[in-house]
Amino acid sequence: MLGAEIAVRRPAGLASLAICNSPAAMPLWSEAADALRAQLPGEIRDALERHEADGTYDDPEYIAAAHEYDRRHVVRLPEMPQDYVDSVAQMEADPTVYHTMNGPNEFHVIGSLRDWTVVDRLDRIAVPTLVLAGEFDEAQPIVWRPFVERIPDVREAVVPDASHCTHLEKPEEFLGIIAGFLAENDRS
Template identity: 45%
Template structure:
C-alpha cells in the first residue's frame, strides 16, 4: 500500500469590490511545495469544483511534482454568490484571471510555476498565458476549446450521432425553454455518456464535481448555459484564436477521440502557438485523465519533467 501524499488545505482572501462582501478562494496543495516547480490545475465548468482533478496527484507520486488545486469563485468550497445569477458584468473572465494571480502571489509561486487547464480551465489558462507572465514555464491545455463558435459547431455535429428520439427531446425542451426538466436532463446524460465520460459508472469525484453545478448553478448558467452543448451564456462568443500566437511557453495540447473538444475545436491552438505538442487519446472522450489515466499521467509528466531538463 502506497504512503499517503502530504496535502495541505487553506483559504486566501480575494478582494472583489463588486461582490459586496469579502471573498475567499479555497485551495489544496498536494506534495511538498518548494521541492520542484509546482503544477497549478484549473478546473472546468465554469462552476464545477476541483474534486475531479484530484487524480493529478498521480503526477506528485510518480514525478514528485507538487500539484495545486483550487475552487474558483462561485464553486466548491470557495465563496458562493447566488445573488449574482445572470450578472454577466460580474462573472467575467477577468474575475477568474485576477483570482488566479491572487492565489499565485499568496502561495509565493508567481515567479516559477506550470499550469494545466481542463476544458473551461484551459480557456482561462490560455488567456493567462497570452499575457506572457514571467513565472509561467509550461502550459497544458486539456480538452479545451480555442473558440466557442467552433465548440458549438462540434457539439451540433456530435448531437446528430445520437438516436433520433434523444435528439428530438433535446430540441423540444431547448425550444420550449424547459431545460430544467427531468426528461431533458436524461437526454443530456445520453450525450455525456458518449462525449463527456465513457466510464460507467462515472467516477465518483467527477460526479461530485458536476454535482456542484446542481447545488449552485449561478456561474455555469450565467457564463455557459444549460448544458455542454446548449451554450447561451456570456462565453458564447469567446475566442482566443487571434491571440494564441502570443503564448510563448512550451505547450502540451490534449484531447480525446470522442471528446466534446473535437480536433477542429483545439486545432487553432496547434496552428498558432509557436512551441506546441498535440496528443490525442484514442479511447477517451472529455475526461482522458480518467479514461486513459496511466497514459495521461505519463504524457503530462514526461512533458513537464523532460522539457524542464532540456531547458536546464
C-alpha cells in the first residue's frame, strides 16, 4: 500500500515497483474478506460475528475463529514460521498502530484505513510494476486487479498453493519471481 502511494507521486530514482499481496483499496479488501469468511464453517462465522458485535476480540473463541481464517488465507503451513510468530508478537506487544489503522485483525477492517484507496491514481505509476499474490491469499484478485488494469507497465504473478505469506510459504519461488523482475528492470 505504501509502495503504491509513493509510486503515484513519481519520485526521482524510482526504477520499478513490486506490490506483493496488497490491496489497491481497503473497501475491496473488506469485500474479499467477507467472501472468504462466508466460506468458513457456520460455527466459526457465528463466533466471529458474535464477538465482533460485542467487541470481545480477546475472547478465546474469537481468537480461535480468527486463527482458522488465518490458517486458510494468511499462512497455509502446518507450523507457523518463526518470522510470522515474531511479527505477530511484536504487533501484540504494542497493537496501537495496527489496531488504529486496520482493526483487530486482517479481516475486520474498522480502523482509519478502512476507506483508503489508490485506485483512482494508479495510472500515475510510471515504472514497471510487478503484482504478486498467492493462490489462496486473503488478497484475492478483486483487491489487486485494479493494479493490473490501471498501471500502464504491469505484470502479475500468482503463486500456486500459497496464501498471504507467500514469501514464507514458498520462499524460493517468491524470491525467484522478485529477483527476475528486478533483474529485468535494473537500471544501474
